[in-house]
Amino acid sequence: MLAGNVRWLARYRHPRCAGRAEIGQRLREVFASPAPLLATAERAGDRIAVLPGLFHLMWQQELVADLAAARLGPTTLVATVGSVGGAR
Numbered sequence: 001m002l003a004g005n006v007r008w009l010a011r012y013r014h015p016r017c018a019g020r021a022e023i024g025q026r027l028r029e030v031f032a033s034p035a036p037l038l039a040t041a042e043r044a045g046d047r048i049a050v051l052p053g054l055f056h057l058m059w060q061q062e063l064v065a066d067l068a069a070a071r072l073g074p075t076t077l078v079a080t081v082g083s084v085g086g087a088r
Helices: 002-010 021-030 037-044 047-059
Strands: 077-080
Touching (some): 002 047, 037 047
8 A cells, every 4th residue: 555655746846846835835834634525625725736735735745644554535634744744
């Protein structure tokens, strides 16, 4: 599971996937505490604009999820690094 999720996120490693700075900031705000990936990302804006930035921040390990537990999906819990009580 982990390898598949990391391969998926690797597609979003290029800085162009980050999108506008305000999208990244909004994603950090809405994921300040663990929340489901899709519903919470949609609170940050249009999913077409937001999801690449979300996956880029996950690749950068600014937003984290348990990548070993299950395939990334709409209900995967995502949070900022500091909100899950650990360093990278």
